[in-house]
Amino acid sequence: MALVKTCKEQLRCMRNDENFDLLVDKVSSFCVEHEIEVPNMDDLYVIQGKSLRKAPRKTNHHHYKVELFFEVIDFQLTELDDRFAEGNTELLICLACLSPNDSFVAFDKEKLVRLAHMYPKDFTDRDRSALQDQLDIYIHFVRSDNDFSQLRGINELAKKMVEKGLHRTFAYVYLLVQLALVLPVATASVERAFSAMNIIKGPxxxxxxxxxxxxxxxxxxxxxxxxxxxxxxxxxxxxxxxxxxxxxx
Incomplete structure (x- = not known):
């Protein structure tokens, strides 16, 4: 999620006059090298097949900068914002705290309790209170047990917890693990259903x-x-x- 945030910031930085001018210089050099005609950026932009008299009054510079360069960047930013909205971002960050990689270095009790708040139908107020107590004992146990030191991914964590019977000892923690494993499948299933709906329910x-x-x-x-x-x-x-x-x- 930190990389996604950095990507967004980088795209916003690209959306300025200086970066566009640098891009134009690179493209112009490429065109000159390969004997490709370079349009004059100050000339009026004319759509192929349209009359110059009826064409909107805009320059090549405006067309390539605003209608192409900025448009592509804005489209990419919109896609990232849609895919990683504020609620989705928080959910993924909280889920990452369950990762057993590097001896549970990503563990964060506060974020895992916040994750439980995102599933009110699965965790009552009493359950969340019990979860906080379980998390303290759970993280001390798994970090001190060598069987958990080489795990990679939440799926391996779930298997190991079942093998050692910890899915009953730390029932609320294991419920969080189950929800984390189900989330990608549920999301993919919903996307598949909407795609299929466009095919089944046609004109x-x-x-x-x-x-x-x-x-x-x-x-x-x-x-x-x-x-x-x-x-x-x-x-x-x-x-x-x-x-x-x-x-x-």
Whole structure:
């Protein structure tokens, strides 16, 4: 997350006149070297195929700087802000405190308690109070146990806790570990569902009901599972759902 923040700051620094002028100098040198015509930046910019008389009054300098250079940087910043919004950033920073790498160097009790506050349905006020007590004992135990010294990643931490029975001893800590492991899968599943929805509910099927849409999405998303089911089994199941006038062949 620190690298993401640095990337944003670097992009904002690039968005100034000095950096644009440096880019123009580099591009001009490249064009001269390869005998490519360089447009005069003070000339009026004309869109190919458009009349000069009807063209908007702007220079090449304005077009390349504002409509291309600044536009690309703003697009990248918007994408980063959307992907790493303030809430998402805080969530990822708190999740990172569970990492067992380098003898749990990233451990931060305060941030892990804050992580529990982000899941009010999983942690009551009483649970969060118990979590604070467990975290103190948990971090002292895992740092003193050699079995936890070479772990890499939260997935290995979860396996080791189950092997040693610590998922029951530190139940609230293990719940945080489970939530951390489920988060990427849940996020990917939601993105897959929205992508599939654009395919299933297209212009020809835009009046599809919610239940029919949901059933169709399950079949489309889990196509690897449904590909193993034969047509005969589907027809037989459909036939036995309720009495039919005739039997499907």
């Amino acid at each position: 020809l099927c835009n009046k599809m009901g919610d239940q029919w849409l949901s059933d169709s999405l399950v079949v489309y998303i889990e196509k690897d599972v449904f590909s193993c089911i034969g047509n005969e089994a589907i027809m037989e199941h459909f036939q036995t759902m309720k009495p039919r006038r005739g039997r499907l062949n």
